[in-house]
Amino acid sequence: xxxxxxxxxxxxxxxxxxxxEQFVERGYLNTKITDITRxxxxxxxxxxxxxxxxDDLLRALEQDMYRQAGESLSGQHPADHDLxxxxxxxxxxxxxxxxxxxxxxxxxxxxxxxIVGGSEPAYAWQNLADGTRVLREHLEFLRDRGHHLPGDPxxxxxxxxxxxSGLGYALLxxxxxxxxxxxxxxxxxxxxxxxxxx
Amino acid sequence: xxxxxxxxxxxxxxxxxxxxEQFVERGYLNTKITDITRxxxxxxxxxxxxxxxxDDLLRALEQDMYRQAGESLSGQHPADHDLxxxxxxxxxxxxxxxxxxxxxxxxxxxxxxxIVGGSEPAYAWQNLADGTRVLREHLEFLRDRGHHLPGDPxxxxxxxxxxxSGLGYALLxxxxxxxxxxxxxxxxxxxxxxxxxx
DNA sequence: GTCTATACCGGGATAGAC
DNA sequence: GTCTATCCCGGTATAGAC
Numbered sequence: 001x002x003x004x005x006x007x008x009x010x011x012x013x014x015x016x017x018x019x020x021e022q023f024v025e026r027g028y029l030n031t032k033i034t035d036i037t038r039x040x041x042x043x044x045x046x047x048x049x050x051x052x053x054x055d056d057l058l059r060a061l062e063q064d065m066y067r068q069a070g071e072s073l074s075g076q077h078p079a080d081h082d083l084x085x086x087x088x089x090x091x092x093x094x095x096x097x098x099x100x101x102x103x104x105x106x107x108x109x110x111x112x113x114x115i116v117g118g119s120e121p122a123y124a125w126q127n128l129a130d131g132t133r134v135l136r137e138h139l140e141f142l143r144d145r146g147h148h149l150p151g152d153p154x155x156x157x158x159x160x161x162x163x164x165s166g167l168g169y170a171l172l173x174x175x176x177x178x179x180x181x182x183x184x185x186x187x188x189x190x191x192x193x194x195x196x197x198x
Numbered sequence: 199x200x201x202x203x204x205x206x207x208x209x210x211x212x213x214x215x216x217x218x219e220q221f222v223e224r225g226y227l228n229t230k231i232t233d234i235t236r237x238x239x240x241x242x243x244x245x246x247x248x249x250x251x252x253d254d255l256l257r258a259l260e261q262d263m264y265r266q267a268g269e270s271l272s273g274q275h276p277a278d279h280d281l282x283x284x285x286x287x288x289x290x291x292x293x294x295x296x297x298x299x300x301x302x303x304x305x306x307x308x309x310x311x312x313i314v315g316g317s318e319p320a321y322a323w324q325n326l327a328d329g330t331r332v333l334r335e336h337l338e339f340l341r342d343r344g345h346h347l348p349g350d351p352x353x354x355x356x357x358x359x360x361x362x363s364g365l366g367y368a369l370l371x372x373x374x375x376x377x378x379x380x381x382x383x384x385x386x387x388x389x390x391x392x393x394x395x396x
Numbered sequence: 397g398t399c400t401a402t403a404c405c406g407g408g409a410t411a412g413a414c
Numbered sequence: 415g416t417c418t419a420t421c422c423c424g425g426t427a428t429a430g431a432c
Contacts, residue, residue, distance in 0.1 A: 011397075026317050029227075032425065043399050048427065050397095112313055119224050125372035128364070151385025155377065159386060162364030166326070167357050174323035179353065187349025188357060194392030209415075230407065241417045246409065248415095 012050050014040040016064070019057055020105035024173065028058070028109035029116065058113060061106045069099060079137040084147065084197045090189040092135075093164070097185050100168040111169050129154060132161035148198040160192060210248050212238040214262070217255055218303035222371065226256070226307035227314065256311060259304045267297060277335040282345065282395045288387040290333075291362070295383050298366040309367050327352060330359035337394075346396040358390060 018040035022031040033054060037044050051057040083089045100107045114127050129136075132154075139153035150156055171177055171184065216238035220229040231252060235242050249255040281287045298305045312325050327334075330352075337351035348354055369375060369382065 025319060027313065029314050030317050033427090034425075044426090045400075045428080046398055053426085115225065115310055115313065116227050119228050121223060122372040122375070124368040125375055128368045150388030151381065152377075155382065155385050156389060158368070159361050159365050159389060162368065163357050163361035166360030166364040170322040170326045170356070170360065174320040177320070177323055179350075183349065184353065187353050190348030190396075191354060191357060191390065191393040194395070195389040197392070198388075231409085232407075242408090243410080243418075244416055251408080 011040070011042055011046055014042065015047060015050060015057070016061060019061065023105040023109045027173075028112040055113070058106075058109050062110065065103045065106045069103070077134050079134075079141045081138050082142065083135075083138050084142065084193070086189070086193055089193055089196065090185065092138075093189050093192075094181075094185045096164050097168065097181060097188075100165075101172055101181065104172050107165075108169060108173060111165060125158075128158050128161055131165075132157040135160055150195050150198065156196075163188070209238070209240055209244055212240065213245060213248060213255070214259060217259065221303040221307045226310040253311070256304070256307050260308065263301045263304045267301070275332050277332075277339045279336050280340065281333075281336050282340065282391070284387070284391055287391055287394065288383065290336075291387050291390075292379075292383045294362050295366065295379060295386075298363075299370055299379065302370050305363075306367060306371060309363065323356075326356050326359060329363075330355040333358060348393050348396065354394075361386070 015036060019031070019036045022035050022039055026035065031054075033047055034044055036057075037047050051060065081088050081092070083092065114124065117123065118127075136153045136157035139149055139157055143149055143153060167184075167188075171179070176184075213234060217229070217234045220233050220237055224233065229252075231245055232242055234255075235245050249258065279286050279290070281290065312322065315321065316325075334351045334355035337347055337355055341347055341351060365382075365386075369377070374382075
């Protein structure tokens with residue numbers, strides 16, 4: 001995603017690439033349409049030939065991400081996973097972290113967009129609860145099997161999700177700040193594991 | 199902070215109150231200067247008699263918060279606290295949560311402002327690391343005493359901070375979504391405690 | 397489809413009367 | 415200090431030539 005001398009074949013693709021570049025560098029909210037077109041070496045007007053607005057572009061990128069991430073993100077994910085098992089918990093943390101890392105521009109943009117998106121006070125919570133639905137289901141599965149959890153599944157799932165997304169947003173945008181993915185994934189797993197075991 | 203029929207004695211105070219009202223309702227970024235003046239039943243121009251900009255107002259509110267919160271927030275906080283002790287950890291979680299709750303408008307505004315504030319990619323991380331300095335020092339204190347932590351103090355502190363602030367922002371803006379402070383504080387404490395004990 | 401030029405507008409900020 | 419009226423700018427979006 002560095003500086004490309006050769007023009008991309010399609011302007012659509014060039015705009016998407018440029019947008020991703022800019023979202024990481026400047027953040028989504030700080031990126032202007034003209035920043036994107038300039039980075040793509042295209043005229044301002046061309047943007048609107050392909051997208052109706054910046055939000056429209058973001059939704060397109062979001063779809064691209066879901067499509068390429070396949071079922072692991074959007075698809076149905078079996079609820080019968082045991083998060084009190086070190087291996088399984090680590091796998092979930094790793095999957096989330098790596099997805100964020102591999103789709104950082106879109107993750108960053110969605111994170112920021114969610115803040116401005118809804119004016120209603122409850123919007124952020126709704127968003128967080130929705131985004132951690134799978135996690136919540138895993139916890140409910142455990143609870144229904146008689147396991148003792150540190151708190152209500154929805155709450156604990158939201159807390160874990162806030163941790164993941166907040167840390168990911170900050171740390172990954174900073175290029176990891178010299179930390180390996182391994183270190184982060186292991187640290188988060190170790191921090192959460194014992195608490196989930198109750 | 200409800201609808202006040204009587205005009206506040208001072209316009210300065212009225213603007214601050216109105217701003218806090220609006221920040222919770224609309225979010226900081228979505229609040230226009232005119233939203234604030236209208237809510238305070240003052241003219242647009244009056245705003246600039248008291249503040250140079252919206253950010254200037256936020257800084258004033260931030261100072262108010264620090265002043266009234268006293269040393270517990272801004273002041274020096276002894277590093278020799280044992281976060282692996284259930285009572286002490288709970289006290290820290292409770293203090294953070296209650297501070298967020300009691301200063302929700304400012305917390306919301308600062309949270310959003312931090313996103314737009316710095317354009318540099320590393321800004322958010324810097325911010326998070328700074329905001330969890332005290333927590334990090336507690337963890338370093340433990341490590342230096344030979345305690346085994348789930349990961350690097352700065353990383354773990356940042357993770358805990360992201361969880362607290364992310365959850366606080368979302369849940370408190372939603373009015374708690376029917377949850378008591380107790381439930382949240384107990385849940386977070388239970389989730390983190392065992393992991394910190396190693 | 398892409399370009400240049402420009403219209404348009406929200407919203408921050410100011411001028412000047414009271 | 416507060417008001418009304420207005421300016422002004424950044425940024426989105428469009429018009430129309432190529």
